[in-house]
Amino acid sequence: MKSRRDVLRAATAVAGAAAIGALGTGRATAVGTRAATFTDASGLATVSVFAHTGSPARQYWIDKTTTVGDGDMIAIGGGATATDANPGALLTASYPTGDLWGWTVSSKDHLQTHWHQLTSYVIGLKIAGMSRDQLARAVLVTPADSGAEPWPMADARIWSNDHVLVGGGFRVDWHGAGNLATASFPSSDSTWQARSKDHGQSDPSSIRSYAIALPRYLPVGRVDVARIPVDGGPDAHPQATATLPPGYALTGGGGEVHWSGAGNLLWRLEPSRWAPSFTAASKDHLWSSPATITAWALGIRIV
Structure with missing residues (x-):
């Protein structure tokens, strides 16, 4: 028997926009502002944050x-904001396109x-002295997959020094x-870890983690990386904002929920519009579970 997600995907492909509206789901591609x-x-x-809010509601x-609105930039990071209103909507994906355009x-x-x-976000990056094609070819994206589990976890590693x-x-x-999703974050200076969980009803699933890397040495100089964690909570709806030291340009970000009990789930992974943070x-969700x-x-x- 096909899953609900498979049915939704098939209906979207066959019936187009009308089916998307009727089912409350669908794919979309837009240039970010x-x-x-x-x-x-x-x-x-130089980095720019591009944003796009999908509408109508689904x-x-x-x-x-969401693609970068600058032809000289590659997509180096991003995020999304759903909603924590009652009952709420949670994140299930946030990852780069294969061509690094979005x-x-x-x-x-x-x-x-x-x-x-x-609302989706893409962080665009350009390096003075390098063309977009040169920079895109230099980026290393490494995926890693988990097995199908109620609480899957995957570690994507950058093996190259x-x-x-x-x-x-x-x-x-x-x-x-x-x-x-419950976690998408740098668990070490070379590893990106992703985790998720079913919630209230069994649904073993797999998760793919993506690690994004730049060469340590570019034609224009050495790449120095800052990796800043900040904690928030405990709360039913915990939140934290990490800000880079002066002089660094934001390339990515993540979150790790430290949950117990029923569970606490990611609904927001958002690069700032006002600061490199x-x-x-x-x-x-539905059951009390501060984290x-x-x-x-x-x-x-x-x-």
Whole structure:
């Protein structure tokens, strides 16, 4: 028997936009609107945050892609904001496109209907002295998959000492009631870890983690990385914001929920529009389960 997600995907492919509206799900691709621009201390690395809010509201957002609105930039990071309103909608994906032109995100309500808009973000990067094609070829994206489990976890590692970790992402491959993200963060200076869980109803799923790296040495200089964690909570809806030291340009960010009991789930992974910082937020869902959270900001400077 086909899962609900498979049925939704098939209906979307066959019936197009009308089916998307009727089922409350669907894919979308849009060019992001530039919301912020930052440079590193050298002036060589420039990043911009591009944002796009999907509308009208849907129950499920599956593979919503936002592309960089600058032809000289690659997509180096990103995120998404669903909603923590009652009952809420949670994140199930936040990862780079294969061509590094955009960032793809997904969200869903869970067990109780919640039609919601989904705001997606993509962080664009350009390096003075390098063309977009040169920079895209230099980026290393390493995926890693878990098995199908109620609480899957995957570690994507950068094995090359010639590269430095600058970000990452995840994608939950759920097929039943749903399996929701609880972590997407740098667990070491070379590893990106992703975790998720079913919630209230069994749904063993797999998760893919993505580690994104730049060469340690670029033609214009050495890449120095800052990796900053900040804790928040305990709370039913914990939140934390990590800010980079002066002189670093934001390339990515993540969040790790430290949950127990029923569980607490990610609904927000958001690069700031006002500073080189990154916010992570989560919520309990239908059952009380306060937790703490760690937000991470990653950035670079050329030295």
